[in-house]
Amino acid sequence: MNNGKAVVLVVEDNAIVRMGAVDLVLSAGYEALEATDADTAIRILESRSDIDLVFTDVQMPGTMDGLKLSHYIRDRWPPVKLIVASGDAILEESSLPGGSRFFAKPYDSHTITDAMARLLARDDSIDPAAAADHSGKE
Amino acid sequence: MPQPSTAHIEAASTLAIVVSSHEPLLLLSENQTVIAASSSFCRAFDINPATVSRCPLDMLGDGEWAMPKLASLLKATAEGIAQIDAYEIDLKRPDRETRQLVVHARKLDDGDVEHIRLLLAVTDVTAARIEARLRDDLVRDNSMLLKEIQHRVANSLQIIASILMQSARRVQSDEARGHLHNAHHRVMSIAALQRQLSTSKGGNVELRTYFSQLCHSLAASMIADPDRLSIEVRVDDSAVPADVSVSLGLIVTELVINALKHAFPDERPGRILVEYASSGQDWLLTVTDDGVGMPAGSDTPKAGLGTSIVEALARNLACEIRFSDADPGVSVAVGHRADGELRDHPSNENIARPMHDPRPGGGAASPPSGTGQSDDE
Numbered sequence: 001m002n003n004g005k006a007v008v009l010v011v012e013d014n015a016i017v018r019m020g021a022v023d024l025v026l027s028a029g030y031e032a033l034e035a036t037d038a039d040t041a042i043r044i045l046e047s048r049s050d051i052d053l054v055f056t057d058v059q060m061p062g063t064m065d066g067l068k069l070s071h072y073i074r075d076r077w078p079p080v081k082l083i084v085a086s087g088d089a090i091l092e093e094s095s096l097p098g099g100s101r102f103f104a105k106p107y108d109s110h111t112i113t114d115a116m117a118r119l120l121a122r123d124d125s126i127d128p129a130a131a132a133d134h135s136g137k138e
Numbered sequence: 139m140p141q142p143s144t145a146h147i148e149a150a151s152t153l154a155i156v157v158s159s160h161e162p163l164l165l166l167s168e169n170q171t172v173i174a175a176s177s178s179f180c181r182a183f184d185i186n187p188a189t190v191s192r193c194p195l196d197m198l199g200d201g202e203w204a205m206p207k208l209a210s211l212l213k214a215t216a217e218g219i220a221q222i223d224a225y226e227i228d229l230k231r232p233d234r235e236t237r238q239l240v241v242h243a244r245k246l247d248d249g250d251v252e253h254i255r256l257l258l259a260v261t262d263v264t265a266a267r268i269e270a271r272l273r274d275d276l277v278r279d280n281s282m283l284l285k286e287i288q289h290r291v292a293n294s295l296q297i298i299a300s301i302l303m304q305s306a307r308r309v310q311s312d313e314a315r316g317h318l319h320n321a322h323h324r325v326m327s328i329a330a331l332q333r334q335l336s337t338s339k340g341g342n343v344e345l346r347t348y349f350s351q352l353c354h355s356l357a358a359s360m361i362a363d364p365d366r367l368s369i370e371v372r373v374d375d376s377a378v379p380a381d382v383s384v385s386l387g388l389i390v391t392e393l394v395i396n397a398l399k400h401a402f403p404d405e406r407p408g409r410i411l412v413e414y415a416s417s418g419q420d421w422l423l424t425v426t427d428d429g430v431g432m433p434a435g436s437d438t439p440k441a442g443l444g445t446s447i448v449e450a451l452a453r454n455l456a457c458e459i460r461f462s463d464a465d466p467g468v469s470v471a472v473g474h475r476a477d478g479e480l481r482d483h484p485s486n487e488n489i490a491r492p493m494h495d496p497r498p499g500g501g502a503a504s505p506p507s508g509t510g511q512s513d514d515e
Contacts, residue, residue: 017293019300020301021300023304023307082195087296104333105292105295106300108358109359110359111355112357
């Protein structure tokens with residue numbers, strides 16, 4: 001959280017899609033940070049403590065793909081919310097950390113901003129039951 | 139020459155049948171000595187036919203048939219405990235490629251309990267297995283390639299959708315923004331189909347899931363207040379080829395966008411119903427709203443791109459379009475009937491009134507231009 005605005009880190013290697021994602025984060029009223037791969041994302045997460053949500057692609061160059069990144073973040077920064085998007089429409093649900101949301105590409109902007117709003121609304125209430133309720137990935 | 143009292147003499151016809159068998163065949167005694175081998179067996183496994191008679195199985199050729207597994211299975215067969223049915227063994231010979239064999243063994247049932255004989259059929263499946271493996275590899279490669287292509291298509295559609303949404307956020311004019319949003323909806327409509335295709339088997343698209351996804355996506359992006367407006371999908375178990383589903387999906391997209399944009403002005407609440415049913419060659423797709431209905435006379439807006447798209451797609455599907463007053467609202471039916479008469483869904487009777495064409499001089503199958511809720515493109 002930064003000046004009362006939630007901070008969302010967008011991780012996406014495709015420049016146009018990343019611009020679009022940053023755009024939708026800004027239009028939803030959040031602060032946007034961007035990374036082109038998992039390594040950069042981790043460096044950013046290490047360098048600041050105000051990131052509330054990471055919105056990541058799956059297939060990316062580098063040492064980690066978005067799935068590994070999401071698990072790494074869940075382990076290392078458990079409070080950070082996760083949204084994962086991929087062109088692979090039938091991603092195994094069990095391959096994602098619990099409580100994270102999955103959306104197939106191409107995603108609808110409103111669907112993503114809705115999911116962000118829901119995840120961020122739960123930010124302060126650490127309620128395992130609620131987290132389990134919302135672990136369904138689309 | 140063995141004594142007739144101890145050695146059993148096989149009938150010449152039995153031996154002749156075995157020798158002439160097209161399928162590699164061995165006739166064995168209870169103690170697994172070869173009584174006769176077919177010429178095809180000798181040819182297939184490179185064995186001198188002159189050496190086979192009375193040769194113990196485990197000494198046949200260079201002793202490559204001495205396989206404990208085979209011997210134990212033959213013993214069990216002779217004792218009537220087991221029957222070798224398509225048992226697979228590997229034939230290993232020095233300096234030669236291992237052959238994969240399928241063996242069948244039977245105890246001959248000729249009523250002679252004193253002289254048990256076994257019939258062993260041997261099929262070399264090495265080539266067939268290689269071919270099957272190649273075919274499996276090919277299928278696997280193909281499906282990986284298909285998955286890769288679907289992934290790429292999804293990513294490309296994401297790029298297009300991202301560009302359209304960014305443009306829509308940046309333009310000043312409401313009209314231009316409307317056009318860009320519509321273009322975005324059309325891309326998402328194709329994406330929903332792509333998703334459906336990637337999970338469906340055999341290239342046919344199951345319409346219920348597809349239309350539900352499609353309308354869910356349209357509702358998510360176009361309906362600000364889900365308590366005020368909703369889209370309901372009622373589709374039977376129909377599945378159609380991919381190319382037909384593209385057209386149907388785009389028609390639904392255009393008609394739903396049109397209804398959302400025109401049928402519910404001034405915060406009017408309402409519902410859009412998307413229905414599809416088929417029976418044999420006949421099918422009917424309807425999109426019905428309970429909105430304000432079609433404006434009359436000179437208020438009729440000019441037909442736009444959406445209308446042209448619906449017309450063109452309907453022409454492609456060789457079907458007709460009918461607009462009717464659903465009182466309240468509008469019902470648009472697109473479909474095909476063998477007898478040429480487009481009727482309502484049975485379930486729709488309470489919603490749609492008997493169809494009439496509200497256009498001056500308009501015919502049932504003529505284009506729906508100027509029928510009221512035309513899109514404003």
